[in-house]
Amino acid sequence: MRVTAAEVARIAALAELAVDPAELPRLTEDLERILDFVARLPEPSAEASGDIRIGAERLVLRDDVVLPSGLARPPADFAPEFVDGFFVVPRLEAMEDA
């Protein structure tokens, strides 16, 4: 299956993943090889249509009550930056994708 380096770069952007341009040829080759391998799956038949459910018969709704978080340490202890109850991040570049 033909995949281009430009497509891999676009997918990496969709996945919010920085990729060094020098890595692109190798990643493209890997992706092509894997997609060739997985593309052997047949078209779905009527036999295989419908939802598949693995495990529990149905998911049980939980009571709508607030439970204690059970956290031994607050977010300020594990977040990279946490001030006054907020996770702190750099500013958003003004409408870069608009």
Place this chain on the structure above:
Amino acid sequence: MSVRAAAASVAERLAAAGPRGLNAALAWSKEALAAEADRVDALPRHLPLHGLPIALKDNIVTTELDTTCGSRMLEGYRSPFDATVVTRLRAAGALIACKSNLDEFAMGSSTEHSAFGRVLHPLDPERVPGGSSGGSAALVAAGVVSAALGSETGGSVRQPASFCGIVGLKPSYGRVSRYGLVAFGSSLDCVAVFGRTVGEAARVFGAIAGHDPRDPTSVGAPPPVLRPASGSLQGIRVGVPAEYFPADLDPAVRAACDRTLEQLRELGATVTPVSLPHSELAVPAYYILAPAEAAANLARYDGVRYGRRAPGVADLRSLYRESRGQGFGPEVRRRILLGTYVLSAGYAEAFYRRAQAARRLIADDFARAFGAGVDLLFTPTTPTPAFRAGEKTADPVAMYRADVFVCPASLAGLPALSLPIGRSEGLPLGGQLIAPYLAEPDLLAAAGALEAALDPAAEAR
């Protein structure tokens, strides 16, 4: 021996299993072990796992040891809560010994994809212990700990159990709580168990199984009632799927399986051929579904709430991209790209929907075999014994194919177990038993009887 003395000897063995040894142990400390020993000493001695040293794959969170998932992304991360399985192990008297090395975020079949270096096979340092739970497998096989928890998404406990010559049990999907297991492929992930014997694996499984309201996928069924293995398999029908014995199967693997089937007959079981015709679709389907789910699950590592944050970035988007680009290793990046690709507009129909349909066919194959009166299935666990380090790292597809016999039961959510059935030039070989959904008691009883009859040290010829 007191628990304190046992903990001290575990510490000595762990010191030898670090980066200069098997490289199987990640976080542990003498102080934490001593505190664990004191805690266990204060518990009643009749508890089922009293004093049993257990390693945890480093994607199972604890408040007292770092959880890295074998990734730079989570280096130094300390969870603010304990996984349910950890709470249950502690309540059963187990001694939490250490965290164990793994393929980064449990993605791999050789434990060569850890940011903290590859794990060595305990019998041959040139070979891999399997993966992704290779650290846990190596620690049990080397006798550092008595048992360990791993996790399975597509065979990550059974395959390393087979390579290392120990027992690996993957429970039914939903049987063991995943609260506190770092998510990879949520429709597949299970906490799974390694033991040196079937009995030890069963004991640990018994302690951790059962409903957990904190895990919405946890099964509401009552906890399994395990029974001791009897010496007979009279009345048990064991199906042997032809698709798991291809013409190019490693001759030693085939010979060990033939001998095991003979043993099953001698124990009174009826061995009957069956067909699981869609088995060959399992690995391709898995490598669409698991990366698709991983791409979604790993979106949470964005450098904002926890984990690695790239320094010196100017805006939020760069923060996401650089933190993720720097934090994830090559195999995780590959799978995020693959998962994003197969879910992207125009490709979801061609890939994701086909994979879901294949999964349905695979699950139906199993349902038909069990519906026709077969109690258990027997197959090889892996197509070959442990391969050499570096042998498959250049070709991801060759690596993925190592999971060919373990993937189908994962896709169908069924319980399955690998146990040692012989050796090939000194390297262990595993045989796999697969049971119907929630039939772990039958699976473990049969595996126990078979284990007692087999000589796992015998060369397969």
